[in-house]
Amino acid sequence: MSVKTRANKQTGATIKDVAQHAGVSAMTVSRVLNAEPNVREETRERVQAAIRELNYRPNLSARSLARANTYFIGLLYDNPSAGYISELLIGALNRCRKAGYHLVVESCGAAEQDWESAIGDMLRTSNFDGVIIPPPVCDNAAVLAAVEAASLPHVRISPDLEKAGSPRIETDDRAAARRMTEYLLELGHRRIAFIRGPESHGASRKRFEGYCQAMEAAGLARDPDLIAEGEFTYRSGLEAADTLLKSDPRPTAIFASNDDMAVAAIAMGHRHHLDIPTDLTVVGFDDTQTATAIWPQLTTVRQPIATMAAQAVDMLADRLDRIRTGEAGEASLCQEIGSEIIVRDSSAAPGPAGR
Amino acid sequence: MSVKTRANKQTGATIKDVAQHAGVSAMTVSRVLNAEPNVREETRERVQAAIRELNYRPNLSARSLARANTYFIGLLYDNPSAGYISELLIGALNRCRKAGYHLVVESCGAAEQDWESAIGDMLRTSNFDGVIIPPPVCDNAAVLAAVEAASLPHVRISPDLEKAGSPRIETDDRAAARRMTEYLLELGHRRIAFIRGPESHGASRKRFEGYCQAMEAAGLARDPDLIAEGEFTYRSGLEAADTLLKSDPRPTAIFASNDDMAVAAIAMGHRHHLDIPTDLTVVGFDDTQTATAIWPQLTTVRQPIATMAAQAVDMLADRLDRIRTGEAGEASLCQEIGSEIIVRDSSAAPGPAGR
DNA sequence: CTGTTAGCGCTTTCAA
DNA sequence: TTGAAAGCGCTAACAG
Numbered sequence A, B: 001m002s003v004k005t006r007a008n009k010q011t012g013a014t015i016k017d018v019a020q021h022a023g024v025s026a027m028t029v030s031r032v033l034n035a036e037p038n039v040r041e042e043t044r045e046r047v048q049a050a051i052r053e054l055n056y057r058p059n060l061s062a063r064s065l066a067r068a069n070t071y072f073i074g075l076l077y078d079n080p081s082a083g084y085i086s087e088l089l090i091g092a093l094n095r096c097r098k099a100g101y102h103l104v105v106e107s108c109g110a111a112e113q114d115w116e117s118a119i120g121d122m123l124r125t126s127n128f129d130g131v132i133i134p135p136p137v138c139d140n141a142a143v144l145a146a147v148e149a150a151s152l153p154h155v156r157i158s159p160d161l162e163k164a165g166s167p168r169i170e171t172d173d174r175a176a177a178r179r180m181t182e183y184l185l186e187l188g189h190r191r192i193a194f195i196r197g198p199e200s201h202g203a204s205r206k207r208f209e210g211y212c213q214a215m216e217a218a219g220l221a222r223d224p225d226l227i228a229e230g231e232f233t234y235r236s237g238l239e240a241a242d243t244l245l246k247s248d249p250r251p252t253a254i255f256a257s258n259d260d261m262a263v264a265a266i267a268m269g270h271r272h273h274l275d276i277p278t279d280l281t282v283v284g285f286d287d288t289q290t291a292t293a294i295w296p297q298l299t300t301v302r303q304p305i306a307t308m309a310a311q312a313v314d315m316l317a318d319r320l321d322r323i324r325t326g327e328a329g330e331a332s333l334c335q336e337i338g339s340e341i342i343v344r345d346s347s348a349a350p351g352p353a354g355r
Numbered sequence C: 001c002t003g004t005t006a007g008c009g010c011t012t013t014c015a016a
Numbered sequence D: 001t002t003g004a005a006a007g008c009g010c011t012a013a014c015a016g
Helices: A015-022 A026-033 A041-054 A060-067 A082-099 A115-125 A141-149 A173-187 A202-217 A234-246 A259-271 A305-325 B015-022 B026-033 B041-054 B060-067 B082-099 B115-125 B141-149 B173-187 B202-217 B234-246 B259-271 B305-325
Strands: A072-077 A102-107 A130-133 A154-157 A168-171 A192-195 A253-256 A281-283 A300-302 A334-337 A340-342 B072-077 B102-107 B130-133 B154-157 B168-171 B192-196 B227-229 B253-256 B281-283 B300-302 B334-337 B340-342
Touching: A015 A026, A015 A041, A026 A041, A060 B060, A072 A082, A082 A102, A082 A305, A082 B082, A082 B102, A102 B082, A115 A141, A130 A141, A130 A305, A154 A305, A168 A305, A173 A192, A173 A202, A173 A253, A173 A281, A173 A300, A173 A340, A192 A202, A192 A234, A192 A259, A234 A253, A234 A259, A253 A259, A259 A281, A305 A334, B015 B026, B015 B041, B026 B041, B072 B082, B082 B102, B082 B305, B115 B141, B130 B141, B130 B305, B154 B305, B168 B305, B173 B192, B173 B202, B173 B253, B173 B281, B173 B300, B173 B340, B192 B202, B192 B234, B192 B259, B227 B234, B234 B253, B234 B259, B253 B259, B259 B281, B305 B334
Parallel strands: A072 A102, A072 A130, A130 A154, A154 A168, A168 A334, A192 A253, A253 A281, B072 B102, B072 B130, B130 B154, B154 B168, B168 B334, B192 B227, B192 B253, B253 B281
Antiparallel strands: A102 B102, A300 A340, B300 B340
């Protein structure tokens, strides 16, 4: 009949229904929904009752359209290790829920050829309030440019490259590697070998630096026989450990710069008929799931990925709040999260032969 | 001056700007955007040029509001193993992008006390077009009820419980376990032990059934000494394997119903001074990352999680299409995905003692 | 403290 | 093949 009667697309009640039911205007309902002050207590209760009775839920799309923010945060992710993304999600989701955001995972990976050119479009169309960018995407120039072009608030997690004005959560890879090396020195080790990661990887460089610093501080000269190249893979760790264990005198401890290579070093130790940790101490970095899935369980460095992700969300939410309220004060641009050494069964004082 | 001048919240150009730029109405731009027919080729090109020039991107919130669909799919997830969620994301994201959906990860876990009561609200407020529900959430009654109450299209991934009208992607745990057992039988094993998973876990039951079927079919009587209880954890696997290896005569092969327990069985084998696979064959189920991170690498069953997630998205997208177009034909309610046995180095024919 | 008005940017409906 | 008008459900701005 009337032109105005259009099929209602909303599944449930709308703000108007609630308003009518409670005998107030839609605006008042809106105020109650957003917990604004300046609503008489009695009115508020009446509205809340109506909301309950009609089982009303606000429509996010409408709200987003009117407010120009979506309460969606993007996670720009490119297939890091299983353990990493899992932890990341745990930390981020937890905080997102608390802060009222939803987390949209966007894959920024090799899955598609042209993703780098498509990323800009995606960022603009999806109306994220902001994005979290963990490694390795956080160091991708195309992505950073797109994020900037879309003037999208963001927080990067442990990026290699500093970037002016780009807020980030930092890890303390160098300090952690240094402390792990010191731990080995304290156990009495002197011939401490190190398996490096790929040069391209910033964290990998920092870990190596930390090792070098600690060795130097202990007055030990850098010995090329004690340093092997790896690629963060199990296979590369196997080869690196084999080389190290063939050197003479052989190291009493191997510090692999990630867990996968450390696990490989343990396997290779066994092949060389060495008992771990009696004949050879092996330690890793990352505390991935494999660290406890092997025997003996691995002494390693644990970076609290979940904590970092949570902080990243907090930092982003904080920025978004400031933008909304037009607050002047500059938010912090960098936050460093400490890691800890997890001592398990793969490390011990050197045996008689090594001392 | 005019009251109408409100700060434009949209970052870039709107559909009106494009319309003006191209000298057409907004409606025509909309038609071009949605690739509708009935637009003169010349007009279409003019509009597309304007879009390009203004670098216009449609506003999703506005579109969602007008169309009553969001192109957001929820992933209702509760902290399964790291490998699982990682694979799940890979498969789902890939398909989501192709189908034009965004994936919103919602944590349905123990993180909060009252999540089960909050889930209903969440589902209704977030305006998902549909949800994907992997285990273990897919068997949570509260969630299923909430999904139904919100009349939200959904697809469950390998649920334990069938549910009328609830579409799902199925795994072939029973068949796979049976085939793995047959593989061991073909190698010549007869004393094949099995480490069970928790009884509460549906897949765990099915795997055990598959093992039993194969053993029976081979005419081997069920031997309680060959069956140990586990909890899908490394620690429980250690104990189970210890018990099994102390039985006399000891098994020549252990089929652990997941990889973590299989890895534990290998470790325990080593402690019993058994060479794997010469003295003892160990096989697992899942093909998690640890399967290749140990030595010898594990023979196991690989379920294509990514494929399953991709299929789930496809299935959901298909349903949503049908709903949109009001298509009559019923979509399929179940799709089974086959798994495969990955033979690595932890399995071999039994040694002389075992034959 | 509460209501009215005028949009947010897009799509549906209907008419041309 | 195109356009004008009327919303989608909500909120900002202003008035009372």
